[in-house]
Amino acid sequence: MRGNLQTLRAYSSRIIYLLLLAASAFFTVGGGSPPSYSCPDPSGHCYGLVNWKDPNFSAFQTIVKTVQLNAGNGAMNVEMWFVQAVTNPDCGSLGTGNVCWVEVGLSAGADSGGCVIPTNETHYFWADNRPNGGFFCHDMGPVSPAEFGHNTIFGVSRDTDQPNSFRAFALAQDGRLLQGVSTANTMVPDTVQIGMEVTGNSGTQAGTDGTTFTLNWFSNNPNNPSDGQIEKTDGFTFGGFPPVRSGWTRPPSKWGSAGEFFVMCCG
Amino acid sequence: MKMAQTRCLKIVLVVVLSVISQNCRGSRKQIPRPAADPAPNQFPFQPPRSSTILPLGSPAIRPTRPIEQLTANAAAFTIEDVKQYVSTHRPAMSTGAQGYTITRAEFLPSRQVNMLLNGARTGVEDDRLLSYVELRGTFSFTGPRGITVSYPRAVEIFDAHTGNLLVAGGLP
Numbered sequence: 001m002r003g004n005l006q007t008l009r010a011y012s013s014r015i016i017y018l019l020l021l022a023a024s025a026f027f028t029v030g031g032g033s034p035p036s037y038s039c040p041d042p043s044g045h046c047y048g049l050v051n052w053k054d055p056n057f058s059a060f061q062t063i064v065k066t067v068q069l070n071a072g073n074g075a076m077n078v079e080m081w082f083v084q085a086v087t088n089p090d091c092g093s094l095g096t097g098n099v100c101w102v103e104v105g106l107s108a109g110a111d112s113g114g115c116v117i118p119t120n121e122t123h124y125f126w127a128d129n130r131p132n133g134g135f136f137c138h139d140m141g142p143v144s145p146a147e148f149g150h151n152t153i154f155g156v157s158r159d160t161d162q163p164n165s166f167r168a169f170a171l172a173q174d175g176r177l178l179q180g181v182s183t184a185n186t187m188v189p190d191t192v193q194i195g196m197e198v199t200g201n202s203g204t205q206a207g208t209d210g211t212t213f214t215l216n217w218f219s220n221n222p223n224n225p226s227d228g229q230i231e232k233t234d235g236f237t238f239g240g241f242p243p244v245r246s247g248w249t250r251p252p253s254k255w256g257s258a259g260e261f262f263v264m265c266c267g
Numbered sequence: 268m269k270m271a272q273t274r275c276l277k278i279v280l281v282v283v284l285s286v287i288s289q290n291c292r293g294s295r296k297q298i299p300r301p302a303a304d305p306a307p308n309q310f311p312f313q314p315p316r317s318s319t320i321l322p323l324g325s326p327a328i329r330p331t332r333p334i335e336q337l338t339a340n341a342a343a344f345t346i347e348d349v350k351q352y353v354s355t356h357r358p359a360m361s362t363g364a365q366g367y368t369i370t371r372a373e374f375l376p377s378r379q380v381n382m383l384l385n386g387a388r389t390g391v392e393d394d395r396l397l398s399y400v401e402l403r404g405t406f407s408f409t410g411p412r413g414i415t416v417s418y419p420r421a422v423e424i425f426d427a428h429t430g431n432l433l434v435a436g437g438l439p
Contacts, residue, residue, distance in 0.1 A: 047412045061311045081411045091416065099414045116356075116432055117325045127436075129416055133385045135408045136422070136436035141323030153312050161316065169314045178320050184386025193411050217311045226313060238412060 036202045037243035037266055048239030048246025048263045049195025052231060054218070057082065057189040059157030059225035061217045064106070066143055066152045066172070067207030071109020071119045074200015078211055078263065079105020079125075081194075082156040082166065084187040090131035091187070100187035102128045102156050104168040106143065109200070115139040122148075126168035128182040140170070140178040147172045151214075157225040192218065196244050196263035210245070210264025215257055230257045242266075322390050324431035328352045328398075334428060340396060342374050342427035349398050349425065358402055358421045358435070367404030367421065374427055375399050389424060389434055396427035406437045 039046035062080055069076045083101040084091065091100035104126040110116040115137040117123045127137040150173035159165040164186045169179035194213045198204050219228030234251045243266035252259025330343030337343055349372050358367060378393035389397065399422070406421040418437030425432055 041413060043409045043413065043415050045409055045412075049412065059311075063310065083411050085411070099410060099416075101410050101414075103410070115325065115435060116327070121325070123325065128387070129408070129410055130385075130387070132439060133387060134418055134420075134422075134436055134438040135410075135416055136384070136387050136434055138322055138390055138434050139324045139432065140320075153310060155312060155314070167314055169312070171309070171312050171314070176320060177314060178322070179314050180322070180390045181388065183388055191411075197409075197412075215310055226311070228311060 038201055039198065039243075044199060046198040046239070046244045046265070047195060048244035048265070049193045049197075050235045050237045050246075050248075050261055052192045052218070052233065052235040053085075053190060054192075054220045055188075055190050056220040056222055057192060057218060058222050059155065059217075059219040059228055060192045061153055061155035061157075061215075062194050062213045063151045063153050063215045064213055065207075065211045066106065066147050066150055067122075067211045068143075068148055069106060069108035069122045069207075070203065070205040071117075072200050072203025072205070072266075073119075074198065074204060075107065075109035075117075076199075076204050076206060076265070077103075077105055077107045077125075077197040078206060079103055079107070079194075079197070080154055080156065080192065080213075082168075082189050083191040083193065084189055085191040086188075088131060088187070091129060100129050100131055100185070102126070102166045102168050102182045102185070102187075102189075104154050104156055104170060106152075107139075109204075124152075124170045124178045126170075126180050126182075128166070128168075128185060130182065130185040131187055133184055138180050140180070144172075144174075144176070146174065147176070150174075157219070158222070160225065194261065195239070195246055196265060198244055198265050204243070204266045206263065206265050210262055212249070213261040213263075214259065216252065216259065216261075231259075232256055234259075321392070322433055324426060324429070324433035326430070327356075327432040328425055328430035330428070330430050337428060339394065342396060342398065344427075344430055346372050346374070346398075349400060353400050353402070353423060358404075358406060358423065367402045367406075369400060370403045370420075371399065371401035373399060380424060384422070385438060391426075391433065397433070398425040398427050400425070401438075408437055 081103045087098045091098050107125045109119045115125050122143045124140040129135040153171040156168045159167045166182040216231040219225045221227040232252050234253045240247045246263040250260040332343045377389045377391050377395045380399050381388050402421040407417040409415050420438040424434040
């Protein structure tokens with residue numbers, strides 16, 4: 001009897017331990033407190049994106065489902081980058097990248113990768129880092145409530161009206177056009193990226209279930225950026241692991257113009 | 268007794284598994300579907316040179332003068348308000364901005380600000396009154412994945428009527 005009691009006591013402590021373990025799992029996985037995360041990139045940013053290369057890129061457009069972003073304690077961008085990735089010492093010689101780019105998309109929050117936007121507001125923005133020209137972020141203002149849930153066309157193309165310039169634009173579903181021109185920009189784009197960038201470590205959210213990029217279109221005709229075609233290759237995807245989840249739901253290599261890339265974060 | 272122990276263990280196991288499975292279900296989300304209105308007849312889109320909406324920026328400096336009393340050449344706040352705001356808010360997008368100093372702060376029309384931006388443009392009408400602020404320090408900005416650039420000067424440009432921050436960045 002005494003032996004049985006001892007055994008029961010021993011099992012009671014195991015049971016308590018297991019219950020504590022279960023409670024800890026509950027709160028860690030997300031039942032009680034907001035999820036927290038950390039980003040493995042050296043810059044402290046998380047990315048989920050797809051990357052294409054072409055030495056003659058002159059334009060790129062994509063259609064994004066416009067969703068409300070919440071930047072939590074960091075920042076969040078859903079966007080496209082038009083990049084000269086071949087190292088150019090004129091593109092920020094004090095930095096680590098020596099890369100030039102023009103970017104356009106949706107942004108919320110304030111950190112090192114976007115404009116200073118209120119955490120719970122979603123704005124259209126564009127930015128550029130030009131050879132010998134510096135970096136500038138242009139806050140084009142808030143997305144109107146009626147635009148959420150609808151698609152926006154984002155694009156960057158060489159501006160044929162003036163040399164060394166690129167036009168970045170966002171065309172909302174209701175016809176609202178926001179655009180800017182990256183002037184005195186001698187970069188030679190060779191890379192395009194689309195996807196999501198996140199900073200911070202808590203509270204970030206993109207819509208209720210993320211968003212999508214479809215109908216990715218490009219031109220590699222330097223003399224005529226209107227002369228293009230739908231991107232039918234899958235490019236190189238990066239990320240796809242927490243907190244930013246991303247990937248092809250419909251790879252363009254199989255679905256053509258119906259190709260669809262998704263990004264979501266972080267709940 | 269043995270049976271009681273086994274029973275206890277089974278109960279605990281069921282509780283643990285159910286808690287974990289519930290949380291996994293809660294965190295798993297459906298892959299989003301696109302909206303049904305991609306406006307394909309406008310795609311690819313050729314942006315016209317006109318009919319652009321001018322940038323609005325984000326709220327920053329609080330105006331201290333009523334907007335109805337302002338002329339086109341008057342600001343809704345003072346340069347001291349600008350300096351106060353910039354010195355109490357970390358410069359836009361700078362990761363390593365420690366110990367920065369304000370080296371220039373003045374009201375200028377957009378056309379004059381354009382001349383200070385190494386060929387870039389503010390994106391607003393030439394006559395619009397802006398507040399131009401320049402800082403000295405080390406200012407780092409991130410771009411595409413893995414890319415950071417740093418500049419010794421930072422710039423912040425505010426709308427002189429609304430106080431909104433329109434443009435921010437770094438200069439060589």
